[in-house]
Amino acid sequence: MxxxxxxxxxxxxxxxxxxxxxxxxxxxxxxxxxxPLMYTxxxxxxxxxxxxxxxxxxxFSDRYGRRPALLIALxxxxxxxxxxxxxxxxxxxFLSRLVQGAGGGTVGVVQAYVxxxxxxxxxxxSLGWLSAATNVGVTIGPLLxxxxxxxxxxPMWFFGRTVLLAEKAPGLLAAALCLLNxxxxxxxxxxxxxxxxxxxxxxxxxxxxxxxxMSVVRRPEIPSxxxxxxxxxxxxxxxxxxxxxxxxxxxxxxxxxxxxxxxxAYVGSISVLTRAVFLGPAVDKYGEARLSRIGIVLLTxxxxxxxxxxxxxxxxxxxxxxxxxxxxxxxxxxxxLSRVISQQDRGLYMGTQQTWxxxxxxxxPLIAGWAFQSIGIASPFWICAAFVGATLLLGRGMExxxxxxxxxxxxxxx
Numbered sequence: 230m231x232x233x234x235x236x237x238x239x240x241x242x243x244x245x246x247x248x249x250x251x252x253x254x255x256x257x258x259x260x261x262x263x264x265p266l267m268y269t270x271x272x273x274x275x276x277x278x279x280x281x282x283x284x285x286x287x288x289f290s291d292r293y294g295r296r297p298a299l300l301i302a303l304x305x306x307x308x309x310x311x312x313x314x315x316x317x318x319x320x321x322x323f324l325s326r327l328v329q330g331a332g333g334g335t336v337g338v339v340q341a342y343v344x345x346x347x348x349x350x351x352x353x354x355s356l357g358w359l360s361a362a363t364n365v366g367v368t369i370g371p372l373l374x375x376x377x378x379x380x381x382x383x384p385m386w387f388f389g390r391t392v393l394l395a396e397k398a399p400g401l402l403a404a405a406l407c408l409l410n411x412x413x414x415x416x417x418x419x420x421x422x423x424x425x426x427x428x429x430x431x432x433x434x435x436x437x438x439x440x441x442x443m444s445v446v447r448r449p450e451i452p453s454x455x456x457x458x459x460x461x462x463x464x465x466x467x468x469x470x471x472x473x474x475x476x477x478x479x480x481x482x483x484x485x486x487x488x489x490x491x492x493x494a495y496v497g498s499i500s501v502l503t504r505a506v507f508l509g510p511a512v513d514k515y516g517e518a519r520l521s522r523i524g525i526v527l528l529t530x531x532x533x534x535x536x537x538x539x540x541x542x543x544x545x546x547x548x549x550x551x552x553x554x555x556x557x558x559x560x561x562x563x564x565x566l567s568r569v570i571s572q573q574d575r576g577l578y579m580g581t582q583q584t585w586x587x588x589x590x591x592x593x594p595l596i597a598g599w600a601f602q603s604i605g606i607a608s609p610f611w612i613c614a615a616f617v618g619a620t621l622l623l624g625r626g627m628e629x630x631x632x633x634x635x636x637x638x639x640x641x642x643x
Contacts, residue, residue: 248367251371278327283587296414313400373406526554529617
């Protein structure tokens with residue numbers, strides 16, 4: 230079995246485990262007495278842990294290898310799912326999200342694994358396959374979670390005795406899936422790079438990294454900063470909407486923990502279809518800059534329209550605009566960023582984009598939770614829509630910057 234295929238299967242199953250739990254979190258938190266704002270604190274706790282742990286995982290994998298980092302992260306995820314299953318208080322839910330988020334910081338490690346395992350000419354395509362596989366996990370995971378909720382209500386035979394798992398079933402299913410995934414990776418996944426002491430002995434560039442991160446604030450007018458702002462604001466608003474969506478559906482449509490998975494699977498399937506079928510031809514037809522603006526318009530429209538959808542068909546139509554817009558926006562913005570910076574600085578700026586994206590993933594769910602609780606259940610969607618729509622101004626003229634950067638690169642190469 231090829232190394233890339235093994236990694237893709239591992240990433241897909243890992244995402245399935247994550248999405249077994251995530252759609253159920255608001256219902257578990259509400260049952261334990263959490264307010265909407267407190268629930269979004271749980272959401273942000275995951276993102277804080279992922280943001281803090283990502284550089285540590287990167288350094289760990291550089292020094293000791295990608296394989297040990299992934300195996301340790303999968304072990305941590307299994308522990309987090311067990312804590313989730315037996316959580317009888319909010320602080321235990323909070324602990325499970327912190328442990329899960331710390332393992333979530335390995336996204337960069339997985340991408341580095343793919344880069345190690347593929348030739349440069351096939352790297353972008355391989356990363357696309359990885360993204361598609363994780364989106365398949367996003368589609369299947371919620372269905373498994375809803376099934377586990379229903380199955381947990383029936384007695385099960387377990388080692389000679391009958392047990393009733395009840396609400397513990399989804400967390401235990403996710404933990405079991407994670408352990409099987411870890412065993413699969415342990416047996417089949419091989420290290421992708423030669424590990425030596427040299428990685429730990431290389432000169433650090435932390436000072437330059439910090440300057441680059443701060444340049445997004447100090448020089449917001451330059452193309453790279455504008456693109457990073459677009460990405461950070463849009464991904465933050467997207468996560469803010471996701472944070473309170475289940476709460477909104479529960480209040481407006483009576484959605485429960487038993488059927489929320491079908492809604493998330495619907496959104497995930499649109500995302501997979503868009504990335505696999507429509508994204509490539511759309512980029513060829515419109516170009517990355519224009520398509521990113523189309524994506525922003527679709528994302529904004531979806532956020533605005535959701536509160537106006539008063540029946541399921543209208544809700545399905547409004548919600549469909551969200552994954553469609555996200556699939557057009559984020560890949561195009563990232564591709565544009567790779568074109569307006571030099572090849573030597575590409576990794577540095579991609580890391581900076583993820584840093585600001587991580588910060589916005591922490592802030593926007595808290596804003597959404599506060600607005601849902603204090604202003605009204607429709608307000609988070611409109612607040613997020615206003616932020617996303619404003620990024621259209623940041624994307625003006627981006628075609629010219631990308632074209633100028635390509636001409637400079639071509640003249641330098643010649």
